[in-house]
Amino acid sequence: MCEDYRTGETVDQQLDEADRGMKRIQCPVLALWSKQGELEKWYDVLATWRDWADDVRSRAIDCRHYLAEEAPDETHSELNAFFADE
Numbered sequence: 001m002c003e004d005y006r007t008g009e010t011v012d013q014q015l016d017e018a019d020r021g022m023k024r025i026q027c028p029v030l031a032l033w034s035k036q037g038e039l040e041k042w043y044d045v046l047a048t049w050r051d052w053a054d055d056v057r058s059r060a061i062d063c064r065h066y067l068a069e070e071a072p073d074e075t076h077s078e079l080n081a082f083f084a085d086e
Helices: 002-009 011-019 045-050 072-085
Strands: 029-034 056-061
Touching: 002 011, 029 045, 029 072, 045 056, 056 072
Parallel strands: 029 056
Antiparallel strands: none
């Protein structure tokens, strides 16, 4: 788990920046995040994902950090709706 965070802040970020403006995600993207966290204060989450993909569906779920554990019904509903559309 710590290695995932470390890589996200270093190598993954460098690779993303090398691709910025050059590559886009071609499939639909579902971005879910916690409404009770700081993410919405730090970023415009939808705008960030739209920089990378044309078809982005997203919303904040009213929980803290672990969406599937803290809001399983809402998380399931969002995933089910997303995959049902595809």
